[in-house]
Amino acid sequence: MTERAPIYDRVALIGLGLIAGSMAHAMRRGGLAGEIVGTARSAETRDIAREIGLVDRVVDSAAEAVQRADLVVLAVPVGAMEAVAEEIAPHLAPGATVTDVGSVKRAVIDAVAPHIPEGVHFVPAHPLAGTEHSGPRSGFASLFDNRWCLIVPAEGADRAAVDRLKALWQFMGSHTDEMDPDHHDLVLAVTSHAPHLIAYTMVGVADHLRRVTDSEVIKYSAAGFRDFTRIAASDPTMWRDVFLTNKEATLDILGRFTEELFVLQRAIRMGDGDMLHEYFTRTRAIRRGIIEAGQDTDAPDFGRSGGPR
Numbered sequence: 001m002t003e004r005a006p007i008y009d010r011v012a013l014i015g016l017g018l019i020a021g022s023m024a025h026a027m028r029r030g031g032l033a034g035e036i037v038g039t040a041r042s043a044e045t046r047d048i049a050r051e052i053g054l055v056d057r058v059v060d061s062a063a064e065a066v067q068r069a070d071l072v073v074l075a076v077p078v079g080a081m082e083a084v085a086e087e088i089a090p091h092l093a094p095g096a097t098v099t100d101v102g103s104v105k106r107a108v109i110d111a112v113a114p115h116i117p118e119g120v121h122f123v124p125a126h127p128l129a130g131t132e133h134s135g136p137r138s139g140f141a142s143l144f145d146n147r148w149c150l151i152v153p154a155e156g157a158d159r160a161a162v163d164r165l166k167a168l169w170q171f172m173g174s175h176t177d178e179m180d181p182d183h184h185d186l187v188l189a190v191t192s193h194a195p196h197l198i199a200y201t202m203v204g205v206a207d208h209l210r211r212v213t214d215s216e217v218i219k220y221s222a223a224g225f226r227d228f229t230r231i232a233a234s235d236p237t238m239w240r241d242v243f244l245t246n247k248e249a250t251l252d253i254l255g256r257f258t259e260e261l262f263v264l265q266r267a268i269r270m271g272d273g274d275m276l277h278e279y280f281t282r283t284r285a286i287r288r289g290i291i292e293a294g295q296d297t298d299a300p301d302f303g304r305s306g307g308p309r
């Protein structure tokens with residue numbers, strides 16, 4: 001990626017975890033921000049960010065961070081968005097854009113939009129990229145490369161503000177698309193939220209299974225279980241908030257999941273090999289489609305050993 005003129009003069013990152021940290025690295029890689037100011041809730045995170053030089057300037061409060069910023073990024077758990085929006089509102093610069101990276105969109109919009117003052121643009125977004133790691137040391141510049149970032153502007157949103165944010169994501173390596181918030185929440189319930197809940201459940205089942213000792217589960221961990229445990233290691237606060245705020249869509253998808261599970265359970269009980277084979281053939285085609293779309297690799301470890309994922 002070649003250097004170019006900054007897209008924003010001053011970017012304020014509220015929260016300094018995986019996503020904000022990766023944005024800082026990606027913006028620096030592309031020369032996309034004149035200055036990056038950051039803050040986090042705890043003094044510990046702010047100190048680490050200062051020590052590793054994650055951003056140009058670390059300040060002690062969100063109110064201070066947003067001053068004279070032309071882009072403000074809310075990169076905190078979904079359940080913390082409203083309190084942060086309320087805190088920063090009186091300090092936002094006229095003409096600034098406020099965006100967020102929350103994994104759920106309707107709830108974030110309902111929580112944040114009422115606090116956005118006249119003359120400030122609110123353009124919600126969600127990068128479909130992440131790892132099971134969190135905190136100020138977990139970010140890396142290539143996290144968003146070739147991943148999608150969904151932009152969820154309100155009807156009548158300022159076109160120039162939306163396009164400018166889109167350009168930022170594109171120069172950070174992402175493809176962008178626009179989506180309605182409710183549709184976003186349903187799509188993500190299928191592609192991310194329900195799979196995470198299933199992974200949490202499967203690891204919980206192994207934990208409860210008294211016939212298999214904990215040490216056996218860990219020692220003989222095979223590909224299936226191992227992959228579930230990677231997902232189930234994701235940040236508990238973030239995922240608690242995702243399920244509390246994307247309740248309807250997640251419950252809808254889990255209902256469908258349960259029905260499918262019963263169909264497969266019955267096929268196993270009845271010894272219906274044809275049905276199982278036909279089902280797994282269809283699912284394999286979906287996996288191949290994901291690889292062909294460049295959204296994963298078919299390396300045996302899904303390419304994970306090659307990068308800081």
Ligand code: NAP
Nearest residue numbers: 015016017018019040041042045076080102103130134135
């Ligand atoms: P993270 O690594 O856990 O970082 C969260 C940051 O938010 C930390 O700096 C934390 O500060 C701060 N924070 C937490 N609670 C706060 C509060 N009540 N008030 C103010 N600041 C608070 O999380 P992340 O993975 O970057 O996730 C951030 C957002 O991105 C979430 O909304 C998540 O849904 C979304 N997202 C995550 C992923 C993913 O895979 N991880 C992918 C796409 C989108 P302290 O360190 O001081 O606690």
